[in-house]
Amino acid sequence: MRYVGLKKYLYFLILIFIMFLLTAFLYIKFDQVLQTTSDEFQNLKVHEIEHNALSISRILRFLVGDLSSSSGDILKILRKNDLLRHTIDTLLSAFINDENRYVYIVYEDKGHNFRYLADGSMDKKERGFFGQKFFPLQEKKWQKAFNLDRTTIFMQESIDNLWITMLAPLHIFKNIKSFLVIDLSTMAYKNVKSIFLKLKHFLKYLIIFFIAIFLLIATLYFFLYREYRRTFLDPLTGAYNREFLTQLEKNIDLQKYIVAMIDLDYFKLINDLYGHDVGDEMLKKIAKTIINTISYKDILIRYGGDEFLLLLQKDKKEDFKSFFDRLHRNINETALSLRDSSTLKTTSSIGINLMPNLEESLSDAIKKADMELYRAKNSGRNRFKFYETQDRKVGGYISFNKISQLVKEGNIELHFQPIYNFRTKQIDRYEALARLRDGDTLYLPHQFLIAIFQTNVYREFAKQVVRQAFEVIKKERVVISINFNKSDFLDEEYFKTIKELIERNKSYRQFLILELLENEELKIDDEKILDKIKYFQRIGCKIALDDFGSGYSNFNYFLTLEPDIIKLDGSLIRQLDTNPNAKKLIQSIVLFAKHIGIETIGECVEDEKTLQIMERLNIDGAQGYFIGKPMPYLQREPFEVFGRIDTDAA
Template identity: 30%
Template sequence: MLKINDLEKIFIGRFNIEDFKILPKGNEYSKELKGYKKIVLNKNYILAIKGNIDLDKLIKIRDFLAEFIEKDSLINFLVRKVEVLEREFINLSTINQFIVSTDLERDVLEKFFSTLENEFYYAFIKNDEVLINKGINPTFLKIIEGKLKKADKISFKYLNGEVFAIKNNFIAFILYSPKGYIDSFYKELIEVKLFLLMNVLIYLGEYSIDELTGFYSRKKLFMDIKHLKNKVGLMINIRNFNYINNVFGIDFGDKVLKEFANIMEELLKKNKGIYRITGDKFLILFNKVDESKKFFNILDRIMQSGINVFHDSTQEFITLKLSIQGVLIKKLTQQYIESAIVYLKRHRFNNKTIIDFEEEILPLLTKDLESLKIVQKAIAGERIFPAFQKILSLKEDNDYYYEALMRIKLGNTIFSPGQFLDIAKEKGLYPKLSNILLRRALNYASYLKKKVSINLEISDILRKDFINKIIRLTNTSNIPPENIVLEITEREYMGNYFEDVKKSIYKLKSIGFSIAIDDFGSGYSNFQYLTEIPIDIIKIDGSLIRNITSNEKQKYIVSSIVSMAKLLDIKTVAEFVSSEEIFEEVVKLDIDYAQGFYIDKPKFIEEILEEEKIPEIY
């Protein structure tokens, strides 16, 4: 490509030209150009020519040079555009490295905008914080920021150059060309880059902010921890928050959370790694374990001294003592954080104030993962079986029926529900266990020639096809519904589903099934069940029975339940009858049936058939 220097060589010696120079504007007064004719070619260049040249030829040379320089500048600018676009294409890969709120943030941003460095001064602003400033006077930058508060995009001349500034929500970019105007190509490029960056930030959860507290959200935490190094997490759980919500109301509860958040923020002024991960649980990032423990102890002392929160209804301040619990997580992963939330609900950890996740929760998690494998293997091979335990009548000789208890058999190992049921429910596998057990229990019941009681969760009854399924299974097993007792456990709260459950139970009752309430005295809405659901049997919870020989208050409670049941014509069963002393006390209390290891241990069908000399079912 022909260059300006080449032109100078071409013209010297021709047309009586002694010397020929194309120079940037501003050099026309140089002493070296004394005796030269100076002609303006355009706003950027002049022609300095020495020699005896005709005016007509001079004009033609000037016009030619002006046209050439214009085209040359255009070509050079286009080449620069192509080079910029090539670098931008390569630069797009850095967007994948863009991790918000990490030590890498400024480095990645500088790479992202590096294509502008040789052409302009620029600055990048996020949330009113200047993250990058390449050459713009800080005072002048403040003036531009003020202008951006009135408009999302501005462009104006400044000294010998131009300023272009654009804002997209919480981020802004300022471009300054000190020696000339800014081509529209670069303005459009900046708009595209800012739009792309904005969407990446949103995608990464950068501005997933919890509206109530102003802390970062759970979503953002799980994005951030993928790239964190050498950080420990302290999860804070407000243990008595549900009580506060229930007593004072949700709106007041929100105020408590705000005040709690304000106190933490005040204590952690320089720490921006604070996240609200559930309603009453927060996670804070620290550099060292000792820092996290020191913070927790200070916060705990403040909470124990009480915080004042204004109640709108009473128009007065209420002083509350918040009970907090901490979980220290040294290796921050989404699985560990979510597991900590689950296990805080499931275990009390002896009411310890700080729990070490790796030492105290991780072993439980490992055990549950092993239990999950057992459940999955049992479902795949249909290794779920009923173990039948007698429920003995205390009124009639040789009168009893069986309860079908869920067991998993893998090889020679037998697993009871306490070893696998919680994790099965948590992972959504319980319905599969329940279906296999129900089918087998009803099939085996036809050989026992006795009533069989089968445990059901509220979730079983609420399943759309449950009633049709149990009717089909009883017909297939050739067992009348009158020989089946359906035990509804109280471990689950019916809540808004009570009417649906009630309707299903009435339907089951009309078909001929007996209805029992399991674990009566330990659950949620005992007496509502008694008054609104057609119940045949109450099974008094073992936690009340096991101590009736030593705890007078519990014995009075059991006696009251029995008296009430008799008035309602409902039979009673005492669970967990494990000794002769308890058995005798149960008889004195006039309970109708007893169940427990003192009466009979759970047995598989083969053992029962062998004992009672019933023909094998296989």
């Protein structure tokens, strides 16, 4: 099932979920980030403290160095010298700020007690007196620091408002071991931490926000989904309804689908004989069978009472004939058990339009499929029929089985139409045109290609054409172009077949031109096709754009496809002599093409005058009945039919 229009909500939901996961991940990892930042900050502060300690010890050395060395006992000196004590206290107090909360010097006496030597605290309550015992809470760490006589830093966990304590040994007082102590307040750390905590709170609210948005969109999605089903799905069969078809018609890309109408044979009889309940059950079963047979990309619409419209994606590995064989068989085998233990089955008729992209709209494409359904019913029902274009009918009917047989037997003939080079005045390449021979009858491509399009027979046909073209290239060393539909390359199997053949003929790739027909639009964003076409270009083949200047061709192709050659549309070439605007248009195209290094060839050249104008317009090559008709052999000289003409006179 395809929920057109609902997908964006689903994508948004997924996006919100991903964002939620990311935010949640960040939130979970936040403590780790905080720890890392805190460690970094701690390192920074420690570095700062060490720097302070160094400065203090230098000044102290300057202040007491001589005194200490002369008398030998700093304690005695300090005990007697109030002024010196006051000077040291004042010095230490200069280093006290909001972050360095306490700065003081502690020494170890003979009894291994810690005592204040000096204290920079200005608050009387906090100030330690000279000689006063000092009782650290983490005594073992202090002892270790004194024993090792090296800088030690540790976190304060049980003292309010203190974060880190640093002990830096002062090697300036003889006979006593003293340490400069700096207690760092939690203020700085708290400031950093509070910023992070605010961020963490923000993340928390963001998570809540995402959850709320997620729930909101999920609820919205649920209601829309319910509404969608109510509006666009047929409640009985679960297939789409006509309302969906109306919506679909606006934006469907017909190039990607084939259209089939399925009708259950004599279904009215089931309703009449067994009642509508049984009829409904049967319809449900059949719809289920069809849904199980098609892929999720395909679209099944209940078109009428017992009529279904099937839009089948073209990119299937299975060929369409086999697919419809299977679908037809599955429908016919669907059985409904009745109350009397008997089973009820029905047959079906299917009309198929393989080329809906040739129609103006989906409605027209459906009409063609419906016409074919009508024909299938008129031919005795319980069958499927492929729609054939008017052109094909004029040329004579040829059945799928017949084409399949002819292709398998290798009755494909290549005819070559010469292309004249204005510069060399010679024929320098040919366009290969396939024909199907059935005894004396020769079928043209439009008479058989539609019927086999996207089938295994089509792939086999293409394979034989490319193989024959390479045989001629190898033998004659001539450049040959082969026609392809752009959408051919949507078919993976087809692409693989052609790719293998071209890759195998490594030395002759440069002689092969892939000529892309202009009967279907190639969307610029259809990168799948573009990539495949460009692949052939990369490995040495040339790419030509057919019928340029008409149909779906546009200048964007120059930029996206970057063709080597463009073949100017025959309808424009024919008007060269009579329509000045056609001439101007051709002139512009040629000028632009020359400018970006693309070769130009004019098609449908049927007279000498046109040829002369083309040469004057600086077109590189010409192709048409005037040069030479498609023949089963390579025509070496131009104008064989009309006799040699003096092109130099043009």
